[in-house]
Amino acid sequence: MTWVLQTAIGGLSTGAVYALVAMGFSIVYRTMGLVNFAHADVVMIGAYVTVTFFLGARLPFGLSLLAAILVTGALGVAMERVLRPLESRDLNLMLIGTIGFGIVLESVAILIWGSFGTAVPTPIPNLPLRVGGLVVTTYQLLILAVAAVVTALLFWFLDRTKLGTAMQAVAMDRIAATAMGVDVAASNALAFAIGSGMAAVAGALVGPLLYVSPGMGASIGIKGFAAAILGGFGSIPGAIVGGLVFGLIEAFSSGPLSAYSDLITFVVFALAMSVRQTGIFGERTVDRA
Amino acid sequence: MRVARVGPGAPLLLLALLVLPVFLDLYTAHVAVLILLFVIVAIGLSLVMGFGGQVNLAQAAFFGTGAYASAILTTAYGWNPWLAAPVAVLATCLMALVVGLPALRVQSHYLGIVSLGLAVAVANLLTNAGFTGGASGISKIPPLPFPGVDLTDDYNDYYLVLAVLVVLVALARLIAGTTLGRRLKAMRDDTVAAAASGIEIPYYRLLAFLLGGLFAGVAGVLYAHLVRYVSPDTFGLDTMFLLLAMVIIGGQDSIWGAAVGAALLIAARNLLAGLETYQQLAYGALIVATVVFAPRGLAGLAAAARRRLAWPWPSLPIPVPSRGSAVPAAPDPPTPFPTPASAVALRVEEVSKRFRGLTALSQVSLEVPVGEIHGIIGPNGSGKTTLFNVISGVDRPGGGRVRLHGRDVTGRRAYQMSRLGVARTFQNLRLFHRLTVLENVMVALDRDPARAHLRYLVAPWTVLARERRRRERALGLLAEFRLEEVADEPAASLPYGRQRQVEIARALAGRPSLLLLDEPAAGLNAAEQEELKAVVRRIREAGVTVVVIEHNMGLVMSLCERLTVLAHGRVIASGTPAEVAGDARVIEAYLGREARDREAARP
Numbered sequence: 001m002t003w004v005l006q007t008a009i010g011g012l013s014t015g016a017v018y019a020l021v022a023m024g025f026s027i028v029y030r031t032m033g034l035v036n037f038a039h040a041d042v043v044m045i046g047a048y049v050t051v052t053f054f055l056g057a058r059l060p061f062g063l064s065l066l067a068a069i070l071v072t073g074a075l076g077v078a079m080e081r082v083l084r085p086l087e088s089r090d091l092n093l094m095l096i097g098t099i100g101f102g103i104v105l106e107s108v109a110i111l112i113w114g115s116f117g118t119a120v121p122t123p124i125p126n127l128p129l130r131v132g133g134l135v136v137t138t139y140q141l142l143i144l145a146v147a148a149v150v151t152a153l154l155f156w157f158l159d160r161t162k163l164g165t166a167m168q169a170v171a172m173d174r175i176a177a178t179a180m181g182v183d184v185a186a187s188n189a190l191a192f193a194i195g196s197g198m199a200a201v202a203g204a205l206v207g208p209l210l211y212v213s214p215g216m217g218a219s220i221g222i223k224g225f226a227a228a229i230l231g232g233f234g235s236i237p238g239a240i241v242g243g244l245v246f247g248l249i250e251a252f253s254s255g256p257l258s259a260y261s262d263l264i265t266f267v268v269f270a271l272a273m274s275v276r277q278t279g280i281f282g283e284r285t286v287d288r289a
Numbered sequence: 290m291r292v293a294r295v296g297p298g299a300p301l302l303l304l305a306l307l308v309l310p311v312f313l314d315l316y317t318a319h320v321a322v323l324i325l326l327f328v329i330v331a332i333g334l335s336l337v338m339g340f341g342g343q344v345n346l347a348q349a350a351f352f353g354t355g356a357y358a359s360a361i362l363t364t365a366y367g368w369n370p371w372l373a374a375p376v377a378v379l380a381t382c383l384m385a386l387v388v389g390l391p392a393l394r395v396q397s398h399y400l401g402i403v404s405l406g407l408a409v410a411v412a413n414l415l416t417n418a419g420f421t422g423g424a425s426g427i428s429k430i431p432p433l434p435f436p437g438v439d440l441t442d443d444y445n446d447y448y449l450v451l452a453v454l455v456v457l458v459a460l461a462r463l464i465a466g467t468t469l470g471r472r473l474k475a476m477r478d479d480t481v482a483a484a485a486s487g488i489e490i491p492y493y494r495l496l497a498f499l500l501g502g503l504f505a506g507v508a509g510v511l512y513a514h515l516v517r518y519v520s521p522d523t524f525g526l527d528t529m530f531l532l533l534a535m536v537i538i539g540g541q542d543s544i545w546g547a548a549v550g551a552a553l554l555i556a557a558r559n560l561l562a563g564l565e566t567y568q569q570l571a572y573g574a575l576i577v578a579t580v581v582f583a584p585r586g587l588a589g590l591a592a593a594a595r596r597r598l599a600w601p602w603p604s605l606p607i608p609v610p611s612r613g614s615a616v617p618a619a620p621d622p623p624t625p626f627p628t629p630a631s632a633v634a635l636r637v638e639e640v641s642k643r644f645r646g647l648t649a650l651s652q653v654s655l656e657v658p659v660g661e662i663h664g665i666i667g668p669n670g671s672g673k674t675t676l677f678n679v680i681s682g683v684d685r686p687g688g689g690r691v692r693l694h695g696r697d698v699t700g701r702r703a704y705q706m707s708r709l710g711v712a713r714t715f716q717n718l719r720l721f722h723r724l725t726v727l728e729n730v731m732v733a734l735d736r737d738p739a740r741a742h743l744r745y746l747v748a749p750w751t752v753l754a755r756e757r758r759r760r761e762r763a764l765g766l767l768a769e770f771r772l773e774e775v776a777d778e779p780a781a782s783l784p785y786g787r788q789r790q791v792e793i794a795r796a797l798a799g800r801p802s803l804l805l806l807d808e809p810a811a812g813l814n815a816a817e818q819e820e821l822k823a824v825v826r827r828i829r830e831a832g833v834t835v836v837v838i839e840h841n842m843g844l845v846m847s848l849c850e851r852l853t854v855l856a857h858g859r860v861i862a863s864g865t866p867a868e869v870a871g872d873a874r875v876i877e878a879y880l881g882r883e884a885r886d887r888e889a890a891r892p
Contacts, residue, residue, distance in 0.1 A: 035398040037405075085581060092344060095398055096537060097580040099346075103530050103573030110566045218526055222409045225402045233399075259417040266410035270403065273391055 002133050007251045013140040014209065015247020016147035020202035021224030022231065022239035023154065024195040030171045030234035031191035034091055037098040038079060039199055040221020041105035044214060046072045046200030047207045048113050051120050061123035061204075068200040075105075076196030080189045087188065102217070109214040117213025126208075143205050150201050151240065154194070158236075167191060171234075219262055223250075226269035232279030241280060306451055310444050318443040320559040322515060324552050325450040326508045331535040331551035332461050332544055333504025339541030340470055341497025342477025344401035347388050348532050350411040351502050353524025355381040355509020360427045360519050361420060370433045370514050377513075378506035385502025386495060393491040408529055415521035426520030433514045446515045453511065457504060461544045463749055464500070467756045468735050469742050473497055474542065475721045475732045482719035485681055486733040487707035487799060496742070527569075531558070534572040537579050540588025542723075549587060633695065634659045634803050634834035635680065640689035642675055642858075649675040651858045652689070657803075657851075659694075662825060662835045664849030664866075666842075668878055672858040673838045674716055677805050680836075681713045682706035693803065708736070712801035714792045716808045716838075722781035726772055726791050729780050730763045734798035763798065770794045770824075786817045790824075797828065804828060806837040810844050822848050846870070854878070 021043055028036045046068045053064035079101050086094040122139040129136050158164040169177040170187045178184055202220075203212075210216060227246045231238025249268060250261050257264065272279075310318055334348040358377035362368040368376075391403045415421045422428075432440045439445060464470045475483040476493050484490050513519055531554055539550025557568055579586055635657040642650040650672045657663045665673050678684040680691055682703040690699045693709055701709070712733070721729050737755075744752050767773045770790050775783060780791055789809060796804055806825070810818050818841070825848060829835055839845045845852065846866045854862040854869055856878040862869050869875055 033398075035401060037401070082577060082581060090584065091398075092342065093580045093584055095344065095401060096533070097577050099530065099533060100537075100573050100576030100580065103534075103576065104570060105573075107566050107570035107573060111570070115566070218409055222402075222406050226406065229399070229402065260413060262413035263410040266406040269406060270391070273399075273403065 006134055007254070008248060009134065009136055009140060011248035011251030012244060013143045013247070014206075014250060015244035016144050017202050017206045017209070017243070018220070018223050018227045018246050019240045019243025020147055020150060020198050020205070021220060022227035022243045023151070023236055024198040024202065025224055025228045026234050026236055026239045027154070027198070028191050028195045029228070031167055032087065032188050034087075034098070035095055035225075036079075036192070036195065037095060037221075038101040038105060039098075039195065040217035040224065041102040041109075042072050042075060042196045042199040043203040043206075043220055043224075044109060044212075044217040045075065045105055046196075046203030047120075047212045047216065048109060048203075050200070050204035051118060051207055051212055052113075054123065055118075055120070065201065065204045068204055069197040072196040072200040073193040076192035076194075077189050079196075080192040084185060084188070087185075106214050106217065113214070115214060117211040117216070120207040120212055122208040139208065146201065146205060150198060151236075154198070154236065157194075163190065222262060223265050226265050230269060230272050230279055232281035235279070235281040238279055238281035303455065310447050313444075315443060318447055320556065322443055322446050322450055323559065324555045325447070325454050326512050326515075327532070327535070327555045328548045328551040329450075329454055329457055329508040329511075330505050331532055331539070331547040332457065333501045333508075334532055335536045335539075335541060335544060335547035336461060336464065336473070336504070337497045337501035339536060339543070339547070340465065340473040340477065341494065341500075342473075343389075343494055343497050344398065345388075345404050345498065345501055346401055346529055346533070347385075347404035347407045347411075348501055348505055349524050349526070349529035350408045351381050351385055351505035352509045352512070352528070353411060353415065353519075353521075354384045355506035356513040356519045356524065357415065357421055357427070357509075359510045360430045360513045363431050363514075364427055364429065365420065370431055374433075374510045374514075377510045378503065381506025381509060382499055382502045385498045385505075389495045389498030393494065408526060412521055412525045415524065421521070424521060426518060428518045430513050430517040430519065432517060440515065441517070450511055450515070453507065457507065458544065458548070460745065460749075461504075463752060464745060465542075465544050467752050468731075468737060468759075469496075469745065471724070471728055471732055472735070474724055474728075478721040478723050479719045481683060481703070482715065482721065483732070484703035485683065485707055485713055486795065487704050487736065488732070489704045489739055492739050496739075530569075531572065534576050536586075537576050538572070538586055540586030540591075542585070543588030546586050546588030632659055633657070634661070634693070635836065636690075636692040636695075637676070637680065638690040638692070640676070640679055640686045640691065642672075642679055642684060642687050649858050650679065650686075653855070653858070653860055654689075655853045655860065655863065657834055657836055659834055660829060660832065661851060662829055662837065662849050664845045664852040665836060665838045665855065666840070666845055666852055666869075667855035667861075671855040671878075673855055674807055675858075676855070677713060677807055677836075677838065680706075681711055681805060707799060707801075710800075710802035711805065712796035712799050712803070713805035714789075714796050714807055714809060716811070718785075718788055718792060720780040720788055720792060720795070722779070724780060725777050726780050726783065727760070727763055727767065727776040729791055729795050730766055730798045731759055733795045734759055734763050734766070736799065766794055766798055785812050786814070789813065789821075793824065797833075801833060803834045803836070806835065806839075808838055808840065810839055810841045818844055 021039070025036060025039055028034060028039075049068035049071045050064045053059045053067050054061055057064075059067070079098065083094050083097045086097060124138055124142060126137050126139045129138065129141075158168055166177070166182045167187050167190060169180065169182055170184055174184055206220065223246050224243070227242030228239050229242070230245060231240070231242030246265060249264065253261060253264050309321065313321060330348060330352050333351075334345060337343050337345045337348070355377050358380045359370065359373045362373035362376060363370050388404050388407050391400060416424050433449075440449065472483070472488050472493055475486065476488060476490055480490055535550035535554050536547050537550075538554075539548070540546025554572060558565070561568060583590055585592075633656055637653060637655045639652045639654050640650055641648070641652060653672070653676060665676065667673055675684065679686045682701050682705060685700050690697055692698065693711065698706065698709060721732060724732070764773060764776060767776055770793070772787065772790060772794060775787065780788065783791065789812070793806070793809065809825075810821055813821060822844065825835055825837070837845075837849065849866060851864060852866055852869045853860055854872070854875050861874045861878055862872040864872075
């Protein structure tokens, strides 16, 4: 029993990172109906920029993270701007365009930081805390806390601010939103910026757990996708639940299975899709009919 | 004797490819083999993605499945390579079908994710599993035994792959230019209209994946036995993105484009070794630039340049013997309309349809006798188009029955309704916009069941003969609409009124017994409206029952024999135009209560 709880704690902290990745996918998907295939590589860029400022420039972790959010946010805006002409023409082409951006980002990362990865120390001393019979590390608590704060900010933004409400309006009915004076292009750019900023947070947090390398996007990306779809693509609560589920699955597939985490993710996700295609919370997207 | 004109392009290219090895050293000959193999894989991807419109990010994984399956069967189990090869191709096709299965239900972007997930999962398996040799892969794969020919020699390999490539390119070109390719493209351009033209969408999505798997599987098997070493890196995500770049840059829906893209990128990869990262940067950027500025890739640019330059391609007349007489093949005898088993063409019985909370149709009943022109009118949002969607199988009714010539067809799917003789047009024009006018009509004219595609494998030449007859019939139909001079224009380039005509011609091409026209006069000028009336009457003269939704009252009153009026999803009146026009409920529905009272007060 202790083992189960202990494993679950590890799973939840990884799951929180996947949830952040999934929310980043979802915020763009619910606003424009587009799957951003470059998202996973933005996570990787976020991780690298954080590491560069934190280890290279020796800035405090919080400031390094902020810098990474600004860099990826700008990247998100740039991607949206370049692909904007396709938005009303052909969403499939736009999707392929995001794959192109992903390829570019990976090669740029190799050119700047080299093709081998870096191990990253935790930003705070990683002390084990004993709670009952269980061990929780301070870094796990930090991940959960940061993820919770970011999620709360996202909900606050979407529900309580004028900009956020305008974005929700675009997601519900883009023509009506345009008629009410909402700038759809600006709203899409904002969705890209927010999604990419969240990717940077996910990348910064996951760095010390994994290994920061130009190819890290594929595995994290597919888990983020799977999480977003399992929860119901476009649904923010769905992304959180989906992320935690895949974090737990990964934690419990230990021993000889641990090398196969990508394969297991795919099998679970394919099975879930064949049972309920719209995910746990149902799909949320803009109606393009 | 008929005469076909053959351009010099393909024969010259083949000749160049045949003499090419003379100029190649051992290393470049090896690169040439790789190029030809990737051309095969890329053409497969172009068939799934460019023609079928299905985002497939697992093509490299399919390639790997073929290679690994044959490698494992021959090394671990000692199979003869010639026995292992077909089994490995079959295994790849099965894998492609498994990935394609979600395509039966989900939209294309999900498919992108599912196929990417599979690609990552396969890479994960290949790198870690014992039976795949882990990260170091499988080496010492036996070459293909061939009496008298040493297939460990790169020059001989080149000719073997070239022979296979010629066959596969011929197959791909045949598919691209005839019924199967046209159906795939129609599905890509507009799924709803394709289904309403009789195309069984789920089946064709799977078929697209199967074609991708077939090409990748053949190339994979050849790769395993010619290179004789397989490792996970060759079939990972990097290769997938390279394949995607080949097809996008070359031109998604062009077989030649995919081939040129593959040749360029593989040549660059091998000849600019050491600069991999810059290459990756370049092709990533090229993908973005292509989708934004030249969505049809190099093939599209080449086609545009050729149109502008009007370069006179020399071509050779080649006599083609036609069977029997010198008379051109007679068009198929027109199939008679299904003889009506009852005098009622369409009977809708208490049909209801709800969308979430909204009731779109509630207990709607109507009856249309054979040969009638029946109008359906009603204010906006009264459920007219939903009724058409239910009748044509686009939506399933929540309750009630639909009978066609007395036969219960409730809940049939759109492609089944099309095959039962129901054709329709759409309120917001749904042409296959990247197909030509002629192709639009040919899609609907083509009533072959899906199993007829076996001809591509069994008797490819009969495909061409049938295609020729179909083309003649389509041109005949276009002539009736005076559309023959725009037959080869892309449908989307026509003015609006003509596009409406194309849509009606397309609907008629399937020889329906019941034609549903959804606001056919919208956007037409007075002269065009008169023409429309004449067309609809001619269609009726030919024995087709017509139901038309229309807002233009003048047109409805003079064209229709009987009307059904809908408001808020209910039938509020029906009868002759004169009866309906005087009906108090109709006036109220259109103009409000006051108008009704005023009308009633009039002496």
